Amino acid sequence: MVMINGTSMDAAGRSVSEYLRTTACNPQRIVIEYNGQILPKESYDSTILADDDHVEIISFMGGG
Numbered sequence: 001m002v003m004i005n006g007t008s009m010d011a012a013g014r015s016v017s018e019y020l021r022t023t024a025c026n027p028q029r030i031v032i033e034y035n036g037q038i039l040p041k042e043s044y045d046s047t048i049l050a051d052d053d054h055v056e057i058i059s060f061m062g063g064g
Contacts, residue, residue: 004055012051016044023057031058
């Protein structure tokens with residue numbers, strides 16, 4: 001199981017991009033922290049999630 005935003009998810013074996021397509025997240029408006037490190041957007045396709053990975057999806061919010 002992969003820990004995503006504090007929730008255990010069955011996402012092992014999928015790339016970060018594949019996982020994001022199953023969510024309402026806009027990849028242009030988020031940052032991914034992958035096992036404690038910021039993951040460059042160009043790595044989303046090649047980074048394969050594995051059991052015991054920790055992922056935080058951080059969304060940018062606009063406002064005034």
